[in-house]
Amino acid sequence: MSVHIFIPDLLRSELLTPEIYRELSLPALETLLAKGSFSDEKSQGTEAWLCSAFGVVKQNDWPVAIITLQVDGAKEAQAKDGYWLRADPVHLRIERNDIILADSQIFEISIDEANQFVSALNYHFSNNRYHSLSSDTEQGKIFFQSIHSDRWYLHLAHVPNLMTCSLDEVAGKDINDFMPSGADSMTWNNISNEIQMLLHEHPLNQAREARGELPINSVWFWGGGIMPQSFNCPYTHIWSNDTxxxxxASISGINYNTLSDYVDKWSQLAISGSHLVMINTLHGRVQYEDIHGWQExxxxxxxxxxxxxxxxxKNGELDQLIITTTDQNRVKNFSIVSNSLWKFWRTNKSLSIYAD
Structure with missing residues (x-):
């Protein structure tokens, strides 16, 4: 059996200093990294790595929306081919000259609230047609769908000339560094501005603020694309809590399970094959600079x-282990087989060494 563990932000040099790493006792991880064969490459982000792992080709964006729609709203996906775009609810706050984006990792939104927000957006845009979206009057309109409380969608009849940055990239950062590009980007920036003005005075947001909750004052457009022509994944089993x-996994027809707290579930089930395990518990901590949470x-x-x-x-139950981590700059891979553990000259090092 082989296991490939993908853990974004396991090693993050710009936020996690040597002092922070030295406070940790991680002998097993340090042994695995020390004994493993190392390789690295340029990082394009978490979604990009997953797409590549499943053989998904990049379009203008990585086509996240049409793929997550297969789980969130299979009926909608079957009813409408063509281009889908994520339009996720976010909170924006001004800090000096920056506009910082927060996603649903740090606020809650119910499906009832989502439906009310989306209803207001659709009412507002029902009489507006954007010429760059379509020459047809009806198809030039935009219609939001709150299929999940914090994952909203747009369907377009035509593919826009639009390149976006993923919500994962911009969360916790200044949006000015991640604005859309392409010939149609000005249209979408104007749509975003209209949305912000509409949501600013929405009664739901006034109620949220009265309860001490963050208002939903914008949406983030990202992950647009059409259904990929093919998927090609080398794994037989996928383990993750990531949507x-x-x-x-679902669209590729690969066995999927949520994460167990204990790895020995594999031995209990006696499952062979090639396993991809995605663990995303560190990434959000780094995005919002929660160093204590990252350590825990x-x-x-x-x-x-x-x-x-x-x-x-050590026991020979596992033939190969690959640990892959990403940050905003690099993808780092550590490949370990049982014979690797005999490399006595490769002694354990602090994680800060690998984070450089």
């Missing part, structure tokens, strides 16, 4: 994942 990873999460990974996996390698 996009689950959607890719990686301690949990040491106990529930790295130590059992190291033991499985």
């Amino acid at each position: 996009f990873c689950r959607s890719l 999460s990686i301690k949990n990974l040491e106990v529930n994942w790295f130590a059992p996996l190291l033991l499985s390698l």
